Amino acid sequence: MSGLAITALSLSHFRSHKAARLAFDGRPVAIVGPNGAGKTNILEAVSLLSPGRGLRRAGADEIARKPESLGWKITANLHGFDADHQVETWAEGGEARAVRIDGKLATQTALGRIARVLWLVPAMDRLWIEAAEGRRRFLDRLTLSFTPDHAEAVLAYEKAMRDRNRLLKDQITDPHWYGALESQMAQAGAQITANREAALARLHAAQADAETAFPRADLTLIGEDAADLGPALADNRRRDMAAGRTLIGPHRADLAAMFTAKATPAAQCSTGEQKALLISLILANARALSADLGAAPILLLDEVAAHLDTARRAALYDEICALGAQALMTGTEANLFDSLGARGQTLHVSDHQGQSEVSP
């Protein structure tokens, strides 16, 4: 097994899966079944083996299987960078989700250190034409994949900003209250911007080096100059007080994407071209991680196959296999995975009276 891989996955009261046990052998996985069978739910479970709220950004209680709503649990055997690990994550009784790695309670950030999971879901199809928030989230996940400690800089920044916003709301004008918070924001903000820039540089290098069937995208970070954030925040207090919140800083950054070969902004590209750009970016991210860390990340590709023509689909499978990545891919028809052939394994998912069943 050359890449990171899940070798076993158990789901307990996880959405439509009451009790599922899945075995994987490290090859890419085609997850086949009709609409609503519970395919994406499997991908979501794997996404929760990384820090954050997973690929649907769902709250812990939303995930618990209904109508029981007892709480849920995922257990996985994970072939990681350095060793095999047992990872458990669960939530019950309205509490936040907990994580245990090899039997010991752990932070979500620790999940980001033992493995990397990247995903592409249909909700991202509108990434380039919707609000900046989605692009920022995309950028930060990309950045986290290279720099797991990015999460800590983001948390430090957000905490200082929450405290500053409270002062603004309370109409505090005394500069003494602001100085320390603004310098904390400037310090964490500079780290956030540096991490984001480094991730974009890594991604561009991975695109430049590669032979790929997918179009190249140039990404540019748009935002304030991080070097001046401290003084800029001090200058902006009056305006921020009127707004009741901080209006400048990396939490307002945006990401611009360009379809390189056509010199066209992604937002003006066709739906198919925008999808191809996203696939291209996730593959470049995976190649860069594989080169840096010596193992390809786990990829979750929800309903990607159905949107590609036969040649592009075959090219995607070839690139995944060349990477040695365990890609979990969903599709409603088995023939979408014909060109993957024996290079992949297949799981069939079906719905039995509101309960998902998984079989080889």
Ligand SMILES: Nc1ncnc2c1ncn2[C@@H]1O[C@H](COP(=O)(O)OP(=O)(O)OP(=O)(O)O)[C@@H](O)[C@H]1O
């Ligand atoms: N908390 C929950 N408890 C029970 N069932 C749930 C819960 N959340 C979602 N479901 C059910 O899971 C099913 C959807 O599963 P999923 O999104 O994995 O389908 P899918 O196989 O990916 O379908 P599609 O091909 O349409 O995308 C729905 O029937 C939904 O009602």
